[in-house]
Amino acid sequence: MPEPLTLGTAGHVDHGKTALVKALTGTDTDRLPEERERGLSIELGYALLELPSGRSVSLVDVPGHQRFVRTMVAGATGIDLFLMVVAADDGVMPQTREHARVLRALGVSRGVLAITKCDAADPARALEEAAELLPGMEGVAVSAQLSQGLDELRLALDRVAASVPARPAAHAEAPARLHVDRSFTITGAGTVVTGTLWSGRIARGDHVDVLPAGLGCRVRRVHVHDHEVESAAAGQRVALNLVGVSRDDVNRGDVVSSARDLKARRTIDVELDLEEPIDRGERVQVHHGTRESPARVSRKEGRPARLRLEGPLLAAPGDRLVLRRIAPPETLGGGVVVQRDAVEAPAAQAPAAQAPPPAPPEPLSPAALELEQRLLAAGSQPPLDSELNALEGELAQLRAAGRAVRVGPRLHFHPRALEEVREMLEARLADGTSISIAQLRDALGTSRKFAQALLEHFDGEGLTLRRGDAHVLRRRRRERAGAP
Numbered sequence: 001m002p003e004p005l006t007l008g009t010a011g012h013v014d015h016g017k018t019a020l021v022k023a024l025t026g027t028d029t030d031r032l033p034e035e036r037e038r039g040l041s042i043e044l045g046y047a048l049l050e051l052p053s054g055r056s057v058s059l060v061d062v063p064g065h066q067r068f069v070r071t072m073v074a075g076a077t078g079i080d081l082f083l084m085v086v087a088a089d090d091g092v093m094p095q096t097r098e099h100a101r102v103l104r105a106l107g108v109s110r111g112v113l114a115i116t117k118c119d120a121a122d123p124a125r126a127l128e129e130a131a132e133l134l135p136g137m138e139g140v141a142v143s144a145q146l147s148q149g150l151d152e153l154r155l156a157l158d159r160v161a162a163s164v165p166a167r168p169a170a171h172a173e174a175p176a177r178l179h180v181d182r183s184f185t186i187t188g189a190g191t192v193v194t195g196t197l198w199s200g201r202i203a204r205g206d207h208v209d210v211l212p213a214g215l216g217c218r219v220r221r222v223h224v225h226d227h228e229v230e231s232a233a234a235g236q237r238v239a240l241n242l243v244g245v246s247r248d249d250v251n252r253g254d255v256v257s258s259a260r261d262l263k264a265r266r267t268i269d270v271e272l273d274l275e276e277p278i279d280r281g282e283r284v285q286v287h288h289g290t291r292e293s294p295a296r297v298s299r300k301e302g303r304p305a306r307l308r309l310e311g312p313l314l315a316a317p318g319d320r321l322v323l324r325r326i327a328p329p330e331t332l333g334g335g336v337v338v339q340r341d342a343v344e345a346p347a348a349q350a351p352a353a354q355a356p357p358p359a360p361p362e363p364l365s366p367a368a369l370e371l372e373q374r375l376l377a378a379g380s381q382p383p384l385d386s387e388l389n390a391l392e393g394e395l396a397q398l399r400a401a402g403r404a405v406r407v408g409p410r411l412h413f414h415p416r417a418l419e420e421v422r423e424m425l426e427a428r429l430a431d432g433t434s435i436s437i438a439q440l441r442d443a444l445g446t447s448r449k450f451a452q453a454l455l456e457h458f459d460g461e462g463l464t465l466r467r468g469d470a471h472v473l474r475r476r477r478r479e480r481a482g483a484p
Contacts, residue, residue, distance in 0.1 A: 004235035005161055006078060006079045006237060007161075008075060008076050008082050009060070010072070011085035012096045012099075013063070013095060015085050016085060016116040019145070020085060023144040024150060024153070025047040025050075029047055043063070046060060046061070046237055047061065051158040052154055055161060058225065058237035069102075069324075069329065070287070073292075073324075074252070074287070076108070077287070077288070077320075079196070080164050081161060082108055086126050087121075089126075090126070092130055101275060102322055104275070104333075105273070105323070105331065105335075106322065110164055112137060112157050113138065113139035114140055114142050115142065117145075127139045127141065172201070175200050175257060175258045176256075176257055179254075179255055180194070180195045180250060180251070180253065180254045181194060181252055181290045182194045182252065184247065191247050193240050200234060203230055204222050205218065206219045207258070210254055211255045211257055212254070212314060219240055221240070222238065222241075223241075224237065225237065252290055253290050262316060264314050266311075267309065268306070268307045269305070269306055269307075269337070269338050271304050272304075275332065276331075276333065277396075278332060282296075285325075285329075287323075288315050289313075304338050307321075316337065317338055320336055323335065364403075365394065371391055371394045372404070375398075375413065375417070376417070380444045380446050381444075381446045398412075407457045411450075411453050418457075425473070429473035430473060435470065435472075458471075462474060
């Protein structure tokens, strides 16, 4: 039997990932009522895909909306190949590119391009754009609604699955590691957790630990796609019925493992491979498995980078990480965990992560000072970065000096302008009222693109919280403002 593989979907929202999965597998992976009402995937979905050769692969369907990239990253960890979905009538869109970056960061280099909605538009342009984004990938035009191209897509996936290298023997023989993405209770059975088995095997009757808490438990039953099995192998989507822990003891981001030397760490050494630069002293979000934590990155020439995490991660040498900018949220690239050159104390005894002392700021050039005045005078409607192409070096100087803040992927504000908007939002929303993009646009006398960028920035910063199309002040901010 060929070894188990997990296939992950990727692609922009409304490009038809879930509809295509249903057409291929017969399974509707949108299981939540809210998902079905809105026609929008929110959580990870799972299905079993039968390929023409007789091979079966586990399939993880991920959300495509920008607000759920964190969920997409959690679902993409542990996959072996991808199905990138691009709609013929839209072509490559922002989350197509974002998901492609995540896949590159995770080292997932084999996949197939599915150009959906080919009944609604000519797929040629979308296929050309997708092939430029992911060169060398086979592309198939499909229509889930008309069941066109599905057999060709299954054959393409079969060919790519056959090309995935076998896992090293040491990987299969390693201790079991399952990163939990769901935990729930089944009446009469008890606690159940699901995830992709990264390494080793896990069998009925095995004694395992829930990490990082270190809670011992026993595996009562093992299921693979709703079928009870004696054991599961690395690469499979697995559900475990655990005895000895309650539902509240296991959460998404935990690891179920038989390893005795897997430790939660707050400092991790990595070889970074970034597509976007990281400013000196910048906080980034580090994703590993189904867990994430903010961190600071420190570097010394000739040595791996060191991540100083605010929360512990259960990473082992060889594991891949994804790094994302916190505000505005943007995937920066990835890295591979390397062996630490010193033994670290257990996470429970580790001190809270401290930011490295900032280096003395370099004097700003006359051009940077002039640019700062432009940003300051522009207030809540600064020039787009595309208008400042010749001044990227000056922007970097201002960011390093704390005199410009990146608020959108290609947009910077002066911190004084941001502070004025922050104070206005805190005063206006202190009583629990909300504000929409249009309302903020009108209040600032600016355009929608600036209002949207500002609200997304303050959501990421933790000042506000999005609820539908409105944004409210987070509760702790309201309490500080004296509101109930």
